[in-house]
Amino acid sequence: MSGRNTSELHILCSASQLFLQPLWDHLRTWEALIQSPFFPVIFSIITYVGFCLPFVVLDVLCPWVPALRRYKIHPDFLPTTRQLLPCLGQTLYQHLIFVFPVTLLHWSRCPTFLPHEAPELFQLVCHVVFCLLLFDTEFFVWHVLHHKVPWLYRSFHKMHHQNSSSFALATQYMSIWELFSLGFFDMMNVTLLECHPLTVLVFHVVNMWLSVEDHSGYDFPWSTHRLVPFGWYGGVAHHDLHHSTFNCNFAPYFTHWDKILGTLRSAHTK
Numbered sequence: 001m002s003g004r005n006t007s008e009l010h011i012l013c014s015a016s017q018l019f020l021q022p023l024w025d026h027l028r029t030w031e032a033l034i035q036s037p038f039f040p041v042i043f044s045i046i047t048y049v050g051f052c053l054p055f056v057v058l059d060v061l062c063p064w065v066p067a068l069r070r071y072k073i074h075p076d077f078l079p080t081t082r083q084l085l086p087c088l089g090q091t092l093y094q095h096l097i098f099v100f101p102v103t104l105l106h107w108s109r110c111p112t113f114l115p116h117e118a119p120e121l122f123q124l125v126c127h128v129v130f131c132l133l134l135f136d137t138e139f140f141v142w143h144v145l146h147h148k149v150p151w152l153y154r155s156f157h158k159m160h161h162q163n164s165s166s167f168a169l170a171t172q173y174m175s176i177w178e179l180f181s182l183g184f185f186d187m188m189n190v191t192l193l194e195c196h197p198l199t200v201l202v203f204h205v206v207n208m209w210l211s212v213e214d215h216s217g218y219d220f221p222w223s224t225h226r227l228v229p230f231g232w233y234g235g236v237a238h239h240d241l242h243h244s245t246f247n248c249n250f251a252p253y254f255t256h257w258d259k260i261l262g263t264l265r266s267a268h269t270k
């Protein structure tokens with residue numbers, strides 16, 4: 001590469017780093033909270049409940065706003081309080097009793113380090129996409145195994161399938177083994193790629209949103225699968241089909257692994 005091209009690339013990288021620096025500087029004013037052992041659990045619960053809440057409100061509004069039903073995958077299904085509360089309770093219980101002690105142990109061994117410099121925007125986007133692809137692959141293998149081996153299904157994955165018509169708060173209605181497996185894949189990928197802490201936060205938020213959207217029961221014109229071209233992304237109707245038929249669409253987000261292994265079934269979207 002010529003000297004001019006190298007310096008142009010350097011200027012471009014610095015510019016994209018400058019783009020995120022104000023945001024990162026602002027977040028670092030919360031350094032004490034971000035570095036505390038409570039942060040991962042607080043962040044996880046607030047993000048999860050925050051993403052679920054709009055869908056809960058939509059379900060409450062549905063009887064009065066019939067137009068909303070045209071975006072529902074199962075127009076006649078509305079989760080009841082007896083379905084919603086156990087799901088929320090399970091998430092809070094698992095985070096407090098299991099996830100918090102594990103994050104505390106992790107924090108005591110390797111405390112969070114926050115560098116002064118923000119990541120470059122291009123690197124952040126590449127890392128997030130790569131982490132999602134890795135997560136999709138790992139969960140695909142885990143998921144196929146837990147459907148094909150009856151003991152694994154009964155012991156660890158059956159709980160997540162108790163709600164055949166899914167709704168947002170059912171996203172994390174799963175056994176503690178399944179929750180830990182997802183958390184492990186999540187953390188392993190960002191550690192392997194040596195992601196910047198801001199990238200880790202962005203990845204967790206994106207991953208959480210996509211998993212809630214997958215279970216939301218709503219297929220909007222702006223849903224992720226409509227924004228990603230060539231049918232590369234499965235999305236909400238695709239994952240809903242997995243919940244109702246059990247034998248297809250094992251990958252949580254993308255479609256390539258199910259296509260390769262012949263387990264892809266297209267959902268008929270409106």
Ligand SMILES: [Zn+2]
Pocket residue numbers: 160215239243
């Ligand atoms: Zn699911």
Ligand SMILES: [Zn+2]
Pocket residue numbers: 143147157161242
């Ligand atoms: Zn499953």
